[in-house]
Amino acid sequence: MPALYVHVPFCQQRCWYCDFITYAGKTEFIPRYTQALIYELDFLGRHAASSERTLSSVYLGGGTPSLLPIGDLAQLFKAIRWSFLLPQGIEVSMEANPGTLNRDYLRQLREIGVNRLSLGIQSFDDRNLRQLQRIHDAKTALKSIQMASEAGFESLSVDLIFGLPGQNLQAWSRDLEMALESPVQHLSLYSLILEEETGLAQAVRRGEISLPDEDMVADMYALARERLAGKGWKHYEISNWARESSFESVHNKSYWLQENWLGVGAAAHGLCCGWQTENVQSIQEYCERLETLHLEETEYPLSPANIVRKRVEEDDAMRTYMIFGLRLIQHGVSAQAFEERFGKSMSEVFGKEIRRLIQRRILEWVAESDGWHLRLSHAGVALGNQAFMEFVDA
Numbered sequence: 001m002p003a004l005y006v007h008v009p010f011c012q013q014r015c016w017y018c019d020f021i022t023y024a025g026k027t028e029f030i031p032r033y034t035q036a037l038i039y040e041l042d043f044l045g046r047h048a049a050s051s052e053r054t055l056s057s058v059y060l061g062g063g064t065p066s067l068l069p070i071g072d073l074a075q076l077f078k079a080i081r082w083s084f085l086l087p088q089g090i091e092v093s094m095e096a097n098p099g100t101l102n103r104d105y106l107r108q109l110r111e112i113g114v115n116r117l118s119l120g121i122q123s124f125d126d127r128n129l130r131q132l133q134r135i136h137d138a139k140t141a142l143k144s145i146q147m148a149s150e151a152g153f154e155s156l157s158v159d160l161i162f163g164l165p166g167q168n169l170q171a172w173s174r175d176l177e178m179a180l181e182s183p184v185q186h187l188s189l190y191s192l193i194l195e196e197e198t199g200l201a202q203a204v205r206r207g208e209i210s211l212p213d214e215d216m217v218a219d220m221y222a223l224a225r226e227r228l229a230g231k232g233w234k235h236y237e238i239s240n241w242a243r244e245s246s247f248e249s250v251h252n253k254s255y256w257l258q259e260n261w262l263g264v265g266a267a268a269h270g271l272c273c274g275w276q277t278e279n280v281q282s283i284q285e286y287c288e289r290l291e292t293l294h295l296e297e298t299e300y301p302l303s304p305a306n307i308v309r310k311r312v313e314e315d316d317a318m319r320t321y322m323i324f325g326l327r328l329i330q331h332g333v334s335a336q337a338f339e340e341r342f343g344k345s346m347s348e349v350f351g352k353e354i355r356r357l358i359q360r361r362i363l364e365w366v367a368e369s370d371g372w373h374l375r376l377s378h379a380g381v382a383l384g385n386q387a388f389m390e391f392v393d394a
Contacts, residue, residue: 001056002272002301003254004084006037006076007265008065009283012099012135022063029283033266034072038079039290040264040303045083047300052273054085056259057251058092060114066096070108077112091116091155091250098144099136106151116155116249117148118188124178125171128164131209142182149183155247157186162224163217164192165209172220176227185247187233188240189224191217221382238327238376238384256324258317262301271312272301278308318342318349322391326384331368332375346374353390362387 010030011022045053058080068076080086093116094109109117123129124138136144148156158179162172179187192211212220225235233241234248237256242248254261263270263277266286270277280286286305293304302309321341325333338346347354354374357363362380366373376384 001054002052002260002262003057003059003251004055004080005251005261005263005268005270006058006060006065006080007263007268007279008060008062008068009266010062010067011064012067012097013133026283027067029287030068030072032287033283034068034076036287036290037076037265039293040305041079041083043290043293043303044262044264044301047298047302048084049300052260052300053083054087055080055090056254057090058086059251060094062095064097064100064120065094066100066105070105070112073109074112086113093118093157093249093251095120096144097135098141099134101144101147103147103151106148106153110152115153116157117153118157118159118186119144119148119184120159121145121179122159122161123164124175125167128167128171131165132161138178142178145182145184155186156184157188157247157249158182158184159188159190161190161192162220163212165211167212167220169216169219169223173223173227176224180227180231185243186241186249187228189221190239191221218382225381235329235381237329238381253328256327258321258324264303266305268305270301274312275299275301276308276310276312277301277303277306279303279305280307314342318344319391319394322346322350323388326363326374326376326387329376329381332366332373334368334370334373336371350391350394353394357387357390360386 009022010027010033011024013024065073086092092114094114095118097120106117119141121136121141121144122132122134124141126137129137145156145158160175160179162175194211228235228241233243234245235241236245236248237252240249240252253259258271260272261270262272263279266279266283267281268279280289289304318338321338322333333346335346338344342349354363357380358365361377362383363374364377364380366375376387380387
């Protein structure tokens with residue numbers, strides 16, 4: 001069963017730190033873009049075998065999916081249900097910006113089938129939000145959480161960023177406490193990454209803004225791990241925590257476990273049935289490709305929107321499986337699952353790298369009910385990138 005990712009590339013304004021494929025000031029394309037999404041969904045659904053038409057999860061990301069009017073979203077979900085099968089109770093997630101939400105909109109999201117909301121809050125500090133050029137303030141963020149809870153969203157996730165300009169441990173601690181005191185069940189905590197062409201990176205290069213040093217950023221991550229563990233939250237992936245296992249992101253596990261997923265929309269990526277795909281980035285070109293498509297026979301999961309169609313090589317698949325699987329804090333990579341998938345043992349393929357990382361106490365073997373699992377050690381969680389690089393270069 002594949003997961004479905006739908007990319008919504010519209011934003012009210014582009015944040016200072018963001019390098020995602022998003023576009024500000026193009027909301028007039030929304031109706032046309034929605035129709036193009038419907039065409040691509042229909043195309044994929046027509047070519048999918050019956051065994052590939054049942055979805056494991058749905059995720060609308062961006063960009064700012066909550067910029068789409070409810071009418072457009074309703075059409076989109078009708079098309080998803082027409083083209084694919086959605087089992088009762090599957091996770092249907094949507095990203096939302098607090099500055100775009102109201103009570104009626106949230107209620108109607110629930111009515112059309114969205115049952116998990118991921119709020120891009122980033123900080124509860126107004127100074128940080130202004131510096132990041134977010135369109136909301138802390139008061140709006142807290143109100144959005146409360147409204148979503150009152151609208152019936154029992155699965156609420158919040159994104160926060162640490163390592164922000166001028167941020168210290170005390171300020172980061174306040175952000176964590178405000179999140180923990182709110183009715184959210186899931187937290188995604190990300191260290192700020194300076195992407196080369198962003199306005200923030202350019203300001204740092206010019207010396208106009210300074211960032212916390214690496215030791216401070218490491219202390220912030222350690223504080224989050226300690227604080228959340230003390231509150232009973234489950235740290236299940238390097239950047240993700242859940243109040244209970246039932247609130248872990250089903251959709252994102254498709255990525256970490258390298259299961260099948262379809263990517264629909266401009267700039268969307270997919271990994272399904274041995275194919276890696278990437279769609280054209282331009283909104284206009286995406287629409288044109290779908291508006292002029294011919295329903296010729298083609299191999300599922302390929303789409304007229306693809307600009308990259310690549311068969312996955314086994315060596316690449318094994319390396320990627322290790323890198324993403326090791327992000328899962330509790331379970332890591334199952335030796336049995338690896339061998340069943342690739343027909344080779346993990347130690348046979350990566351024995352040298354595994355031994356080296358165990359000697360450095362970054363990785364460890366743990367016994368579970370289905371056999372041995374390789375995972376990051378408690379200390380190794382903060383050194384995950386060092387482990388991942390071993391498999392990139394393997």
